[in-house]
Amino acid sequence: MKKKSIKDIAQDLGLSKTTVSFVLNNKGDEKNISSKTQKRVLDYIREVNYQPNQIAKSLKKGNTNTIGYLVPDISNPFFAKIGRLLEDHFWEKGYHLLIGSTDENKDKEEQVLNMFVNRQVDALIVASCFIQGDSIKSLLAANFPLVFFDREDPDVEANYILVENKISMKNAVEKSIQNGARKLGLISLTPDVYSLKNRIEGYKMALINKDIGFDQDLIRIVDNNDLKQGTERELRKLIELGVDTIVFTNNQIAVIAIWLMNTFYKDKVNSIKFVSFDNVDQFDYSLPKVISVAQPIDKIAKYSTEIIEDILNSKKSENKRIELTPKLIERK
């Protein structure tokens, strides 16, 4: 049984495409289609299990009911969870999620964005690694519905959903100092996005504030392409340097470091303490103990959808910059 189109339906029923289309789109009454005809159509489409071709619809209407979700790595729990929430929210509204991972690679980001646009996504939700990229520039110039989250470029006017990176990190580090930390190292992904820069700033501020002073040598950077080995190397370095606390700017590295500590430095899992941005469940019971800054994932998803929906319903408001307050989680 071949797939039926509106044309087929119309022919089979001796009606015009127009009439069928009206009925299918619940415009039967509005367009004065007799209820008898409407019933005929509805019965028939059920019978043959008619499925509208969304591609044709999209071409005609210029929208696809698809949202592009572009992040560094969709398998990172932080992005995966937000993705799931977005998917749920948007599903309710009849939207689907097209996903892409950039691997923190500017070129790939460009390409994926282009593809998304070519596929006529109606809106984009992006944790960009390069907000100054050409695609993004032209999207912004064209007023394309677009929300950035997790990452910011202060030089670029846009919708942002962020968290208070600096102050939260400062608070977390200060807390650990109150708890006795005296020599604090930091391991971060290459901070070419502002969020990470700010988190590192927060770390520095705390050290200065608490009269510890920071030592550039204790700030260790790991390249995204070399996560495992890089983290291993930098962790070893910091341990050699005798830190009592290690601060991480995101969950990824912290999780790897916990694994490393338990695998190679089992004797130190109690003496060394961790501080980490982002939160993952296993922090609740893993060693070293972690003071973590939990981002409000549900709020991030909620505000993203809200902004997007507002734009799509063309209540098109001004650009918004929403800065959410994360939760500091201390573990004894």
Added chain:
Amino acid sequence: MKKKSIKDIAQDLGLSKTTVSFVLNNKGDEKNISSKTQKRVLDYIREVNYQPNQIAKSLKKGNTNTIGYLVPDISNPFFAKIGRLLEDHFWEKGYHLLIGSTDENKDKEEQVLNMFVNRQVDALIVASCFIQGDSIKSLLAANFPLVFFDREDPDVEANYILVENKISMKNAVEKSIQNGARKLGLISLTPDVYSLKNRIEGYKMALINKDIGFDQDLIRIVDNNDLKQGTERELRKLIELGVDTIVFTNNQIAVIAIWLMNTFYKDKVNSIKFVSFDNVDQFDYSLPKVISVAQPIDKIAKYSTEIIEDILNSKKSENKRIELTPKLIERK
């Protein structure tokens, strides 16, 4: 600057749409377009940054270069990681991933599948919770490119990428018995998919094999809609019944149980042992100790893509049923 279509390009250049289209699709030489004309077109599209409308292309060609990826929960690390691998593989080939989560809900699965098909995805990769559903039936009947993974229905002929559920679980449980387990409980999601059924079977086989015999009361089921509380309740029950080992049929519940043990039964994290299907990083260091069955995620992704590509390149072979061997990971 409005977005240009092929028509615009053609007009601007005083050419026909055909010529432009041929050049754009690298058919210039094949179609004997003069290299001069080709250059004019190529230069111009670069100048105006022409972006083809994939929707129109899709409508015309009947394919979208989009693959639907449908799983119970895209934020489950198992599915998220496979999703990421698929995305990488397919990206190379010019395909994108449209994602959906079913929440183990048959109705939602039906709806998402329908939407995917209406959106003309070229193929589907599905961890279905209901392989006997109407949509799937008609997809299979229509010979739609479709690969199931993680879940199987032996009554339905199709492409499957699976792992040896029964024997692997049996081996894992037997290993734990060798290590001293004597009273083994099991907690599982509602086993209305065969994978889970088989894993439970494996557990039973091991018990019988090792002359322990199984007690139906030690098999506890948790509903997917009540994961946290359900797991808490069943875990408590098993502990009250005095088990020395708890077997889990997937990572989700195991991870929750580890959290619960560390939060509410700290005194027992050393005396009770876990066995779990699936593997997650924190098993390497968390307590209770876990014997886990690690699914070969990369192979699952690899074979899925291969089968799909073969079908799409219409080397359309017979249905394949690939059963992969997981890795047993024991932790001292």
Added chain:
DNA sequence: ATGAAAGCGCTAACAA
């Protein structure tokens, strides 16, 4: 109360 026809942007058979 219903239908004819144009057109969304693209491809490709066929003409010239």
Added chain:
DNA sequence: TTGTTAGCGCTTTCAT
């Protein structure tokens, strides 16, 4: 070597 044209499946204006 390039252009004309039909058509993918749908929506919607304008007729009837």
